[in-house]
Every structure is written in structure tokens, then in C-alpha cells.
Amino acid sequence: MSINEYNPLRKDIVKIESAHQECIDRAYRIPIFLSTTTHLNDNQQRFLNRLILEIENALLFPRTLPLSESYPESILTDIRRLVSSSYGMLAVNLRRFKIRTVEVNTGSRPPSTSVWEGSVYSQVEPSMAFQFGLPLLLVREEDTDANNGIWAGGIAPLNLFIVWHSETQTVDQFFNTPEWRSAFANWCAQVRNAFYIQTEPKFKYRCE
Numbered sequence: 001m002s003i004n005e006y007n008p009l010r011k012d013i014v015k016i017e018s019a020h021q022e023c024i025d026r027a028y029r030i031p032i033f034l035s036t037t038t039h040l041n042d043n044q045q046r047f048l049n050r051l052i053l054e055i056e057n058a059l060l061f062p063r064t065l066p067l068s069e070s071y072p073e074s075i076l077t078d079i080r081r082l083v084s085s086s087y088g089m090l091a092v093n094l095r096r097f098k099i100r101t102v103e104v105n106t107g108s109r110p111p112s113t114s115v116w117e118g119s120v121y122s123q124v125e126p127s128m129a130f131q132f133g134l135p136l137l138l139v140r141e142e143d144t145d146a147n148n149g150i151w152a153g154g155i156a157p158l159n160l161f162i163v164w165h166s167e168t169q170t171v172d173q174f175f176n177t178p179e180w181r182s183a184f185a186n187w188c189a190q191v192r193n194a195f196y197i198q199t200e201p202k203f204k205y206r207c208e
Contacts, residue, residue, distance in 0.1 A: 029061035030195045033082050033134070035091035035126060036064060037119040044094045044141070047164065047171050051092065051139075054175060058188050060088070065121075079125055087198065088191035089129035093118040093140045093151055095166075116144045123149040130156075135190035137183060141166050 034055065036048060055062045063086060065078055073081075083089070095116040103109065118141075127150055130136060138156060142165045145151035162183050164174050174180060 029056065029059050030088075030191060031061045031063055031086050032088040032090060032191060033086040033125070033129060034062035034064045035089060035122060035129075037094060037096060037122070039096055039119070040094065043166060043171070047094070047166075047174070048092065050171050050175055051090075054184065055090065058184075060188065060191060062090075076124075079121075079128055083125075083129050083132050083134065086129075086134060087195040088135040088137075088187065089126060090137045090139065090187070091122060091126040091129075093122040093138070093144050095141050095144050115146070116141075117148060118144045118151075122151070126150055126156075135187055135194055136160050137187040138162070139164060 032055065034052070040048060052062055063082060065075075065082060096119055097117045098114050099117055100112055100114045102112075122145070126136060126138060130150075136156070138151070138160045139162045140151055142163055146153075150156050160183075162180055
């Protein structure tokens with residue numbers, strides 16, 4: 001065993017180099033808001049891991065509440081801060097609750113068919129990002145919130161929606177589909193354009 005491994009100075013240097021490399025890694029990635037949930041089954045976790053890899057390979061930096069970002073404020077304020085400091089949003093709405101409506105306040109009793117719902121924040125976060133004007137890409141696990149909120153048909157532009165058929169489609173199959181690759185490439189281009197526009201100086205001092 002080398003004596004240097006016990007040297008406190010050497011340990012400090014290694015720690016500094018590690019932190020420096022992490023800063024470098026982030027420096028070459030444009031920050032985006034990845035809206036998702038922390039309550040995942042094994043297949044959903046594999047999907048999310050692959051999605052993060054896709055984002056990072058595109059030289060974008062995914063930021064998520066509360067995993068990578070946390071502020072000592074209310075949840076809505078946290079979301080607003082993350083939205084206003086990102087250049088795009090990719091929202092993933094994965095199955096979380098299987099529910100059945102037993103009663104409504106008006107009209108006839110609805111059918112007793114069970115439906116899947118995602119996290120409540122999958123409604124809030126993309127809505128706030130849309131209001132701010134961020135480039136959006138919406139990915140939904142099949143049948144999740146199909147008739148609920150912004151994920152219902154006709155609410156958001158259809159070209160923003162990509163559906164993962166989790167029961168018949170593996171993670172690799174989804175990420176190799178032309179639908180995903182085309183939508184993701186288009187969204188990445190919009191994010192880079194948003195970054196370019198927002199980081200331009202407010203006043204220009206020369207003619208172009």
C-alpha cells in the first residue's frame with residue numbers, strides 16, 4: 001500500500017479533482033427540467049434510467065425535483081425556480097394509481113372501468129413550463145391520464161406526445177422507434193435554440 005494513499009493532502013486533491021470533473025461535465029450540458037415521479041416499479045425505473053442516458057448523450061443536463069434540485073421554499077416556488085432556470089422540459093407521466101370512479105356529482109353513474117393515473121405533479125409542472133414558453137416533450141406510459149388534465153386528447157399539441165406501450169414494448173424497443181427518435185431530435189433542437197435566444201445579450205453594440 002502506497003504511503004501517498006494515507007496522505008490527507010492527496011485525499012483533498014482527489015476530492016477537488018472529482019468536484020472539478022463534475023463541474024466540467026455540467027458545463028457542457030444545457031439544463032432542462034425532467035418532470036417525473038420517484039415512485040417507480042422496476043420496469044419504469046429501467047425506462048427512466050435509459051431516458052436520462054438519452055438526455056445526457058444529447059449533451060443536456062436533466063434536473064429533477066427533489067432529486068437533483070431542492071430549495072428551502074414551497075413546492076410551487078421550487079417548480080417555478082426550476083422552470084425559469086431551464087431551457088426545456090421533458091415530462092414523463094408513468095402509471096402510479098389504478099382507480100375506479102364510483103360516483104360523480106352530476107349526471108348518470110360513470111362506467112366502472114379502472115383507469116391509470118400518474119403523479120399530480122405531472123399535471124402541474126408541464127403546465128407551468130408551457131406558461132413560461134419552454135420547449136416541451138411529453139412522454140406517457142400507455143393509458144395513463146388518457147382523459148385527465150393536460151394529458152387528455154386535444155389539450156396539448158399532438159406532436160408533443162409520445163406513448164410508451166409498456167406491456168408490449170421493451171425499453172430498448174421504445175427508444176429505437178422512429179417516433180421517439182424524431183420527436184426527441186426535434187425537441188433537442190428547440191432546446192438549443194431556446195438556450196441561444198435566452199443567453200443572447202439584451203443590447204447589441206454592432207450591426208450584423
